[in-house]
Amino acid sequence: MTVEDRKLPLSAHRLFATRDLDEARDRIAQAYKPHRLNFAAPGQPLDTEFRRVSVGSASLNLLRYGADVVIEPGALESFYLIQIPLAGRCEIDHGGRTVGSDAAVASIVSPTRPVTMRWGADCDQLMLQIERKALERFMEDAYQVTVRDPLVFDPALPLETGCGASLKNLLLFIGTEFDRGSPVATTPAVANQLTAAAVSLLLAGQPNSYSTALAPGRSAAAPTHLKRALDYMEANLDQPVTLAQIVQASGVSMRALFDSFHRFRNCTPMAYLKARRLEKARAQLAAGGAPSVTEAALAWGFSHFGNFAADYKRAFGESPSETLRRARGR
Incomplete structure (x- = not known):
């Protein structure tokens, strides 16, 4: 079953499709960072497709490999990556934790900790890439918190309730609006507001290393x-x-x-x-x-x-x- 058959978002924004492992690695590295990409087992056909749009200081991506693969980027360093499986399953090792990710659980990769990812052949993921500096600047401005330590999220994000469900719906909405050619795709101010909404959901709803400082009633400026x-x-x-x-x-x-x-x-x-x-x-x-x-x-x-x-x-x-x-x- 192809990505088109599943009627997934960003259908008009495909960057590339390939059956070559080296091309897939090199083209995806241009969007993210250099990394190792290998088959989990030899002898598999590859069927990679990558879609991508810019949304303010973030990007919305849809990626599938079409084979069981292992991805080893180390620490992402300059960006956060939220990965929401729309089909199939993925597993990540991140910050000493292993997270199984599927329709019920997304994964969040924080930039300062190394990650290894294992994608199944049937795994299609909708991914939000957020610049680290932009997210930290938003947190400082919105909460009057000085970011000195790295902001690290709990890597497991439940999708059926709470902020995870809201974030998934928001990203699907953004993808649909890009496919329609709506003002989300053509008006920077609208795109920036949607990015801010996604970041606000994460900061307010997903446990992280600043949760106590960001809790209601804690947003006063540091003395x-x-x-x-x-x-x-x-x-x-x-x-x-x-x-x-x-x-x-x-x-x-x-x-x-x-x-x-x-x-x-x-x-x-x-x-x-x-x-x-x-x-x-x-x-x-x-x-x-x-x-x-x-x-x-x-x-x-x-x-x-x-x-x-x-x-x-x-x-x-x-x-x-x-x-x-x-x-x-x-």
């Missing part, structure tokens, strides 16, 4: 003393820093500072500091800028290498040596 503490930590990420120094930099009591961190960052000051240092270590390793994992750990204040490796894998779903090995293999 000045919290910003002073954050600025102090940011300026001293590669230096020994004690809790007493952070409290002193904030200019308030320890209790007041802890209250602000719990309200606006959903963590303690030292947990925040560790998370930022892990992010810096990861960035250095991913860029190939560290001669070894040990050097990266020491550069960002980690002297207990066993704890560093465990914390790193818990945060990013892979070991620091795996990140460095992937960077060297580019």
Whole structure:
């Protein structure tokens, strides 16, 4: 059964169709990022089709491979990807979790954690690709939250109720409107509003690393003393820093500072500091800028290498040596 037979959206917006694995990988990489694409088992025919439209700072895509394949892009880095199966099944390994995705459950891939995806031959997915910077900027403007830690979503999005059902209906509506050639396709202001609606649904309804800060009643601007503490930590990420120094930099009591961190960052000051240092270590390793994992750990204040490796894998779903090995293999 072809994509046309299933009467799926974006019928007038096909970018390409191919039966060649290398062409499929290279053309899809142009839209997303370089990745590995392999058959899950040899001897299968490929029947790939890719449809795509721009919607404000996002893109709406429909993709099928027509064979059982394994996709390994690593961390997406610059964008979020919401994948909604309209037919068939997909499985992803992401951030230490495995999510089976089908008509009842979509998957959300956050940009800072590596992902491996396994698509079935009959899997057609409607996908929303959102620029990371645009999503973070929207969250800062709408909720008055400063984004310092990565925004990470729970990767499993139920589709039969709640925001998942609403998001699926919204994306199907957008696809239908593009097929009709309506103002959604021709008016940037309308497209931007629809993208904002999709992002709002995700932030408000899908559990994420900022859920506490984004909860109703929590949208007040962060207090000045919290910003002073954050600025102090940011300026001293590669230096020994004690809790007493952070409290002193904030200019308030320890209790007041802890209250602000719990309200606006959903963590303690030292947990925040560790998370930022892990992010810096990861960035250095991913860029190939560290001669070894040990050097990266020491550069960002980690002297207990066993704890560093465990914390790193818990945060990013892979070991620091795996990140460095992937960077060297580019």
